[in-house]
Amino acid sequence: MISQNQYELIREKHGKYASWAVWAKALDKPKSNMGDMAIFGDNKVLPILKPNVLMAGLNLSRFTISEPFRNFHDTSPSGQDYKIRFAFKGTDYYGAYMTDIIKGVVEVDSKNIPKHLKENPGVLADSLKIFRQELRDLGAVSPLILAFGRIAYDIIKENLSSAEYGKLIRLTHYSHQIGKEKYRETVLAEIKEASCKG
Numbered sequence: 001m002i003s004q005n006q007y008e009l010i011r012e013k014h015g016k017y018a019s020w021a022v023w024a025k026a027l028d029k030p031k032s033n034m035g036d037m038a039i040f041g042d043n044k045v046l047p048i049l050k051p052n053v054l055m056a057g058l059n060l061s062r063f064t065i066s067e068p069f070r071n072f073h074d075t076s077p078s079g080q081d082y083k084i085r086f087a088f089k090g091t092d093y094y095g096a097y098m099t100d101i102i103k104g105v106v107e108v109d110s111k112n113i114p115k116h117l118k119e120n121p122g123v124l125a126d127s128l129k130i131f132r133q134e135l136r137d138l139g140a141v142s143p144l145i146l147a148f149g150r151i152a153y154d155i156i157k158e159n160l161s162s163a164e165y166g167k168l169i170r171l172t173h174y175s176h177q178i179g180k181e182k183y184r185e186t187v188l189a190e191i192k193e194a195s196c197k198g
Contacts, residue, residue, distance in 0.1 A: 015068025035075030142166030
């Protein structure tokens with residue numbers, strides 16, 4: 001569990017690129033209520049939050065964050081964040097801390113990120129510094145990191161010491177063109193398989 005003070009600190013320091021794997025309940029449509037941020041408006045969310053589980057995306061893809069914890073709560077008709085909500089609802093991973101490993105880079109095509117980082121090495125260094133600060137602010141001890149997609153996974157694996165996390169698992173990215181049911185089945189199987197390997 002996370003304290004109120006930690007929660008407020010994270011909102012203030014990291015809210016422009018981070019969030020939590022908690023969403024308002026979907027209604028009649030799969031994407032309904034994705035942008036309902038009222039869930040973060042009171043202390044009732046605190047017992048749900050899991051600071052020792054991190055979900056890491058690569059970077060912001062389409063927009064800049066207008067309010068704290070908006071990342072991964074995309075209201076765009078083309079947004080795919082709703083698959084994350086469906087995939088992890090009712091699991092031990094619901095309530096995880098969510099962030100992007102690369103900060104301050106808005107790019108819809110993830111294939112462009114490695115080139116950008118090569119041309120701007122300071123971006124990676126700064127992003128890793130912030131990511132490590134996030135871990136400290138969370139009070140995370142040997143956290144489980146679930147990385148969305150190969151590039152985010154590779155960046156974490158290549159730049160963080162294995163002493164900085166308990167387990168790192170690569171997940172299929174939620175933008176993959178599959179339905180929400182298949183996405184849930186896929187990522188939960190990936191977690192199970194990686195966990196069995198020890």
